Amino acid sequence: MAPEQILNETISPATDIYALGVILYQLLTGVVPFAGTTPVAIGNTPSQRIAYEHLHIQPPFPRNHIATIPLAVEEVILRCLAKHPLRRPASVRDVYDEFAEAIGAEPSDLTPLPPSQQGTPPDITLPEISQFVKLVEVNDPHQSNSDKTQETNGVRRIALNEEETAEAIFPPEVLEGHASTVVSGRYARVPQYLSPDEVSIMNPTPPGVVIPKVSSAQKQRSITYTRQHHCNIILMVIGFALILISFLALLAYMSGFIGDSGDDSAVVRNIPTITPIEEVPPLEQPLPETTLVNEIPLYNEGLIIYASHRTGNLDIYVTDPNATLGSRLQLTTNAALNETGPAVSPDGRQIAFYAAPINSDDHDIYIMNINGTNIQNLTNTPDEDERYVSWSPDGTQLVFHSNRRTSVDSIERDYELYLYDLQSGNIQQLTDNTVNDFGPDWSPDGTKIAYYSYDNGWHIYVMDLIEGTITQLTPDNLEARFPTWSPDGTQIAFHVTNGDMAQIYFMNADGSNIRPLMQNPGNDSFPDWSPDGSQIVFQRRNEDGVYGLYRYRIIDGLLLPIGNPLGDFFPDWTDASSS
Structure with a gap:
């Protein structure tokens, strides 16, 4: 009918x-x-x-x-x-x-x-x-x-x-x-x-x-x-x-x-052509100048932590999902560093991120309080590149990828996954192979880590920490990257690349039912879930090549900009009550 x-x-x-x-x-x-x-x-x-x-x-x-x-x-x-x-x-x-x-x-x-x-x-x-x-x-x-x-x-x-x-x-x-x-x-x-x-x-x-x-x-x-x-x-x-x-x-x-x-599987998992959609207009009224503060206000829908180079270099910022006037706060101000890729701890008290000196591609893993104080360099390896950190659900460990030299590396070093124990400071290597492993994300129950790796194409894998097994989730014809678990652990969101375009997809935790998030996407990447699992926040590149943050409400398809796009990246949505 x-x-x-x-x-x-x-x-x-x-x-x-x-x-x-x-x-x-x-x-x-x-x-x-x-x-x-x-x-x-x-x-x-x-x-x-x-x-x-x-x-x-x-x-x-x-x-x-x-x-x-x-x-x-x-x-x-x-x-x-x-x-x-x-x-x-x-x-x-x-x-x-x-x-x-x-x-x-x-x-x-x-x-x-x-x-x-x-x-x-x-x-x-x-x-x-x-x-x-x-x-x-x-x-x-x-x-x-x-x-x-x-x-x-x-x-x-x-x-x-x-x-x-x-x-x-x-x-x-x-x-x-x-x-x-x-x-x-x-x-x-x-x-x-x-x-x-x-x-x-x-x-x-x-x-x-x-x-x-x-x-x-x-x-x-x-x-x-x-x-x-x-x-x-x-x-x-x-x-x-x-x-x-x-x-x-x-x-x-x-x-x-x-x-x-x-x-x-090829019939079920083939993807449609990626087509750009009309840009969502930014907020008409510009947000005020950002300032470093020591107290973070709380909002009903939580807080979004992200990186932005609106002041020149990359710094860490926080805002509410509606980008309410005066809600955007700058947490880091070190002009000598590019600080990016924030991840909030499960208790909402700390932020892990990675940073590198200006004009350098070798990053270290850092941690700071939720208000931007007490910044610490955890890895401090100037000649190695370590990025994309994720917390264990109990808040005691971090997982990240690094190009530290391993036993299987020749002249060129590839990236592997590592664990950092916050109590002892010990670092444990998780993968050891001849391919690059990137972008780990810890499952809510703490038993699995999703990541993506290049082996004749970009694919998403899941490592079972209990069984010691690694399973490929996405098919070979899908260039899939940067997985992120839903709050209940039943689904995984990620982005798919096709040339210069990117589109957000998600699937069941076992790799079944792969489908696009939006019927008419833009150039969208690096998704993250809202604390209740009802929305997706992501970064979008407009026709001028400028990145901004948007959120997509799954139940009714409502797409909303988060402030004016001025070079904003890597959003992480956290529950305000825990912060």
């Missing part, structure tokens, strides 16, 4: 275009666009979740399922599935012509009927509905002073207006704030901040199948539309036949990709 049908809004030929889009999607991919399986879909039954997806969730890219589908064909199908009727092709003929253009076929030679010939001939009378079904008397609450709806035989009546139809599927508490929302990056789990009460308000009983009595005005409106719609259905059938013919050419064009007996 099209969104307007679910909401009992006016239906039109665009409604049929939507249904055609569903059919075309399944013909090409072998799956339906909406199956009620999206984690953010709300509802206690499959039908409720499917209805929610039709209203609020964008379908997955067809190329996610079959990578050989031409991009132009994918765009036509997604246009047919647009939530708003006016954004869909105007007619079946337009759908055919767009497909023809996409695969280089001849356009349609169908000529629309003139207005005088459209509609049902006046001598054809449509039968009364009472000839086929028995009408049930139903009291209309709008015709009485009572606000209670009388149910017939324990089955809810079918609503006759938009508000009642929507509430028959979702109660007002769920619909509020969602009616006009289009989610673009939506393959995420249900956020932790949804309470059981908010989830349980869904009525598990689906709407009844009792057909109410129809007023004469409603009956006449139905007959009028049917007459107008009859010709459109005929044209749709003819056009659809032509589209099926064009698909034969399309299947040949794609060299028989359907039924390919190749690697199944």
